[in-house]
Amino acid sequence: MSSVGRTRQNYSGVALAAPVTVPYVRYSPKPAHWWIGRALAMLASSAKLKPADIDGMCVSSFTLFPDTAVGLTQHLGLSPRWLDHIPMGGASGVVALRRATRAVQAGDAEIVACVAGDANQVSSFRGMLTSFSRFSQDGAYPYGSGGPNGAFALITRAYMQAYGATREDFGQICVAQRRNAMMTPHALMKKPLSLAEYMDARPIADPVHLFDCVMPCAGAEAFLVMREDRAVELGLPFARVLAAIERHNAYPDDPIQIRGGWGVDRAELWDQAGVAPADVDLLQTYDDYPVISMMQIEDLGFCEKGEAAAFVRGHSLTYDGDFPHNVSGGQLSVGQAGAAGGYLGLVEAIRQLTGETLGARVANAKVAAVSGFGMINYDRGLCSAAALLSEGRRIG
Amino acid sequence: MLQRCGACQTIAYPPRDLCGCCWADSLSWVEIDAGGVFLAETTLHTSTNVYFRERMPWRIGVIKLDAGPTIIAHAHADAKEGARVCMLARTDKSGQGVFIALPERETPNMADDKALRELTCDPKHRRVLVTDVRHPTGQALARGLVRAGAGKVFLGVAEQWKPFVGRDELYALPNTEVAPLDLSDADSIADLTSSIGGKVDILINTAQHMRPGSAMTRRDAITARDEMEFNYFGPLRLLQSFGPAMRSRGADGANSAVAWVNVLSVFALANWPAYGLSAASQAAALSLSQCARGDFAGSGVKVVNIFHGPIDDEWHQPLPPPKVAPEALGAGIVGALQQGLEQSFIGDVAKDIETRWREDPALLERELTLARLMD
Structure with a gap:
């Protein structure tokens, strides 16, 4: 499937800058437009830009309906010459980065604001679940869980059977992330979590228990994409893109999902970046459920397929460990602000590479891997994406 | 039933609009290996x-x-x-x-x-009202329901003082209770609703008024009016009195209200002039059942239509076989409930008409209405 034809053009000359997060709240009456607007305001203020300087915008949100990125331009007084709307959930961040990087390289836009934000009004999560996709309306929603817990429980169960992973192994990921989150100012879950507490949590959908699930919330994440020289001119710290991939609906013949699309393109990812898994200083996976983080660790090549359980047992996953993973605490501890969950890992990776950290800091981070996973359209997540980033210009 | 592509034979699920394998626009619903x-x-x-x-x-x-x-x-x-x-x-x-x-x-x-x-709508442990047990079909059905473990069978009887064949044996059945009910009398229906309206989990309307005759073989509209009274207005009154309580109990605990069953002549689908005016009233009843599906939609109560051909009873005495035996019809209704079906054709004639109706409703109509000429 991969690497036919021409070699993919590189991502050089482009800067990722101004990582911002609108602090999460569990419930808020404010609509998605407010969260996205706040994120743009934070971008403008941190880069000292006026709204008119932003000539490209890329938006991801589940709760903008009936609006799209188009409506937002009028709502927020923007007049961009490049506009995109990416409905890819957990893959939105990396995919936005890929699109925006190409726009800047091609000269279609000077400064692209990539933003994801979602509301969480008291009833909005349930409303989203009932209308998520046609396939899920017909084939998943009627079977009782009312959301993704049921389908991910089945995926988790199948993974455990195939590779012998245990709940304790998943717990390693969740417990380490909670430790990372203790320093993240906007993390919603900051009560220390022990492995025993993880194991004793109430069941949600066997084998998924409470601490395997993210908490839906409201919030937004954003960053800017521009040419490196422009970032230097603006005095902004930035990160570089070494390589990036995306793949949708990979392995459609697998009867149940035990791998994601990263495996299809990963050779090209590492080749283009010119680095190896051992060179990576931190890995930011999409952690809607810990089993998906395990699949990313394997399918991106940090260990062999089926060996992620042993891998997480054999490494320390905290920010100060030998394999820093989801160093702000990930969605499992910070919260899942809708599509912003697909940006959280990427925005944190930019922070770690530029030195603009809010909480935990990985010492001497020079290369970060970020991956995304999104859209359980029926029985499996369809979108997968990954990027390798490197330090560009650090703060100060 | 799942969708199969007519071009590449791939089976699609969840349902879609084009084949996800070859993009041909030829998906059709077919029975597949379960x-x-x-x-x-x-x-x-x-x-x-x-x-x-x-x-x-x-x-x-x-x-x-x-x-x-x-x-x-x-x-x-x-x-x-x-x-x-x-x-x-x-x-x-x-x-x-x-x-x-x-x-x-x-x-x-x-x-x-x-x-x-x-x-499913399994009658086991549930309370069932059979609206007319004077007729052998109602009696056979009541026996079948008791055998199937119904919690209670209410035996609907009009004009209780009038004896009928099989009464003593029927009243001796366990877990039954006589329920005075005259479908032509709104007061009678209201009285019964106020006493058992909140306790009926399955209502089976077996009451039917079937008489021979077409528009021109009869001389007036009196019998036709009776047919409409029993076959159309009767179920309408039942729906208006028992329907709302059942609709509100569609997900009520372990033995909720589950089914509203209409027993209909298969000639509701296409007129058979030998019993042409009865068939017309049955067509009205069928349309009413479709309206009821809308009323019950989302409530948890299924509307079940049972179609049968001529019943082996006194009003179909001149007809040659095959005729459906009341016992077979009763068993068919119980079976449809146990299986959770919303439509069932019982007996050879009903099954034959079903096949022809599915293949070509217009041809069926033509064949039925010309049948007399071919005798």
């Missing part, structure tokens, strides 16, 4: 859905069908992970088509499974 393998299960403990919240824990699974697709389905307690299963498609309480994975072979008390019972 066998598959139960890949993985989960027991849900929480839900955002209020219906399921009350029914936790709830077991579901993912099944790889022999026919190709993977299906998320409700799981019968005897369907085991790793084992072969047989898929059954039914509508759920909301009216949504769903699948349940059943064990490949019959297991003891299989029908009592919690998940399966939510998808």
Whole structure:
């Protein structure tokens, strides 16, 4: 499937800058437009830009309906010459980065604001679940869980059977992330979590228990994409893109999902970046459920397929460990602000590479891997994406 | 029933608009092999859905069908992970088509499974009103319901003082209670509703007024008016009195209201002039049942239409066989409830008419209306 034809053009000359997060709240009456607007305001203020300087915008949100990125331009007084709307959930961040990087390289836009934000009004999560996709309306929603817990429980169960992973192994990921989150100012879950507490949590959908699930919330994440020289001119710290991939609906013949699309393109990812898994200083996976983080660790090549359980047992996953993973605490501890969950890992990776950290800091981070996973359209997540980033210009 | 591509034969699920394999615009719904393998299960403990919240824990699974697709389905307690299963498609309480994975072979008390019972209208432990037990069909049905373990069978009888054949044997059945009911009398229906309206889980309207005669073989509209009175206005009054209470109890505990059953002549689908005016009133009753489907939509109460040909009773005495025996019709109704069907054709004539109606309704109409000339 991969690497036919021409070699993919590189991502050089482009800067990722101004990582911002609108602090999460569990419930808020404010609509998605407010969260996205706040994120743009934070971008403008941190880069000292006026709204008119932003000539490209890329938006991801589940709760903008009936609006799209188009409506937002009028709502927020923007007049961009490049506009995109990416409905890819957990893959939105990396995919936005890929699109925006190409726009800047091609000269279609000077400064692209990539933003994801979602509301969480008291009833909005349930409303989203009932209308998520046609396939899920017909084939998943009627079977009782009312959301993704049921389908991910089945995926988790199948993974455990195939590779012998245990709940304790998943717990390693969740417990380490909670430790990372203790320093993240906007993390919603900051009560220390022990492995025993993880194991004793109430069941949600066997084998998924409470601490395997993210908490839906409201919030937004954003960053800017521009040419490196422009970032230097603006005095902004930035990160570089070494390589990036995306793949949708990979392995459609697998009867149940035990791998994601990263495996299809990963050779090209590492080749283009010119680095190896051992060179990576931190890995930011999409952690809607810990089993998906395990699949990313394997399918991106940090260990062999089926060996992620042993891998997480054999490494320390905290920010100060030998394999820093989801160093702000990930969605499992910070919260899942809708599509912003697909940006959280990427925005944190930019922070770690530029030195603009809010909480935990990985010492001497020079290369970060970020991956995304999104859209359980029926029985499996369809979108997968990954990027390798490197330090560009650090703060100060 | 799943979609199959006419070009490449790939089976599609969930339903779609074009073949996901070759993009041909030739998907059609076909019966497929129901066998598959139960890949993985989960027991849900929480839900955002209020219906399921009350029914936790709830077991579901993912099944790889022999026919190709993977299906998320409700799981019968005897369907085991790793084992072969047989898929059954039914509508759920909301009216949504769903699948349940059943064990490949019959297991003891299989029908009592919690998940399966939510998808069927099994009379076991439920309270059933049969509206007319003067007729042999109502009697056979009442016996069948008692045998099937109904919690209570209310025996609807008009003009109680008038004796009828089989009365003593019927009244001696266990778990039955006589219910005075005259479908032509609104007061009678109202009285019965006020005494048992909140206790009926299944209502089966067996009352029918079938008389020979077409428009021009009769001289006036008196009999036709009676037919409309019993076959159309009777069920309408029943719906207006018993319907609302049943609709509000469609997901009420273990033995909720589950089914509204109309027993209809198959000639409701296409007129047979020999009983042409009765058939016209049956067509009205069929249309009423469709209206009732709308009223009950989403309530958890299924509207079940049972179609039959001429019954082997005194009003069809001159007709040659095949005729459906009251006993067979009663058993067919109980079976349809146990299986959770919303439509069932019982007897040879009804099945024959069903086949022809599905193939070509216009041709069926022509054949039935010209039948007299061909005698």
